[in-house]
Amino acid sequence: MLETSYNSPIVEPFFRDLGVDLYLKREDLLHPYISGNKFRKLKYNLEEARQQKKHTLLTFGGAYSNHIHATAYAGKKYGFKTIGIIRGDELGEDIEKTLAQNTTLAFAQKQGMQLHFVSRNDYKLKNSKDYLTRLENKFGNFYVLPEGGTNPLAVKGCQEILTQTDSEFDYICCAVGTGGTLSGIINSASPNQEVIGFPVLKENYLHEPIKKYTNHRKWKLNREYHLGGYAKINTELITFINRFFKQHSITLDPIYTGKLLMGVYKEISKGNFPKNSRILAVHTGGLQGIAGVNSRLQKKHQDIIKTSYEF
Numbered sequence: 001m002l003e004t005s006y007n008s009p010i011v012e013p014f015f016r017d018l019g020v021d022l023y024l025k026r027e028d029l030l031h032p033y034i035s036g037n038k039f040r041k042l043k044y045n046l047e048e049a050r051q052q053k054k055h056t057l058l059t060f061g062g063a064y065s066n067h068i069h070a071t072a073y074a075g076k077k078y079g080f081k082t083i084g085i086i087r088g089d090e091l092g093e094d095i096e097k098t099l100a101q102n103t104t105l106a107f108a109q110k111q112g113m114q115l116h117f118v119s120r121n122d123y124k125l126k127n128s129k130d131y132l133t134r135l136e137n138k139f140g141n142f143y144v145l146p147e148g149g150t151n152p153l154a155v156k157g158c159q160e161i162l163t164q165t166d167s168e169f170d171y172i173c174c175a176v177g178t179g180g181t182l183s184g185i186i187n188s189a190s191p192n193q194e195v196i197g198f199p200v201l202k203e204n205y206l207h208e209p210i211k212k213y214t215n216h217r218k219w220k221l222n223r224e225y226h227l228g229g230y231a232k233i234n235t236e237l238i239t240f241i242n243r244f245f246k247q248h249s250i251t252l253d254p255i256y257t258g259k260l261l262m263g264v265y266k267e268i269s270k271g272n273f274p275k276n277s278r279i280l281a282v283h284t285g286g287l288q289g290i291a292g293v294n295s296r297l298q299k300k301h302q303d304i305i306k307t308s309y310e311f
């Protein structure tokens, strides 16, 4: 597996007029299934699980979770049993129908992941000790990966996203969910660089987790591009993603990297990056999540996301 990605220049005439350069760090190309930040987050956790002599990984996620998809594949590849605690007990009522309609869960099960569907209320207990003990009584001993895969070892892995040559950039931009990926980037950014996170959720919860994991270098959050919340989309976003694919032959996902790039483009066009800025946006993968959004769009007879990604 590749451990370093390359930076693609993103050429647009209006960038030149405004005097900025944009590059995209292609973490999405690290691996077809353990792509982007998932590879970074899992790397040291799998090493730790092996050291602790654990044979099973247990983790949490929603029906289209990139983290569930990647953990299922990584577990199979590196010799761990995997258990996925999935939000939404209604999905477990007719499992065959669920798997026929959901490529993420079908893929995870094909890798051997044992899927366990729980109510939204039970799912909220995912970080409680008592709940984990209940799960241990049910499934036996396991190594737990939190929802979204973020923990100190995941942040350590994400510190490897930036390399020395990236210090030539003035701004590093990244989509933010739990804040683990951004924290790793903040920790490894050069003192001259500003790191800008683009949260994809509406809730304003991120400062505490990021402060917990970082040593407080130059960073900020731009909360203008979540489009109303997690997995919320609009026609402008889908049009942007399809235009970007047509122009640059690079697929963006609608949950994370599409919102990030649309935000970066708008910030550039508003003149919010000074002249001569060199900007690096991180493509954190997540392309498997397109299938879920496309099935929603198809049901509404709307344009779907066009991609060369094979689900």
Ligand SMILES: Cc1ncc(COP(=O)(O)O)c(C=O)c1O
Pocket (backbone or CB within 6 Å): 036, 037, 066, 067, 148, 150, 175, 176, 177, 178, 179, 180, 181, 182, 256, 257, 284, 285, 286, 287
């Ligand atoms: C493709 C993709 N990009 C970005 C993120 C955001 O990462 P984090 O949760 O570490 O903020 C995620 C979620 O893990 C993701 O799946």
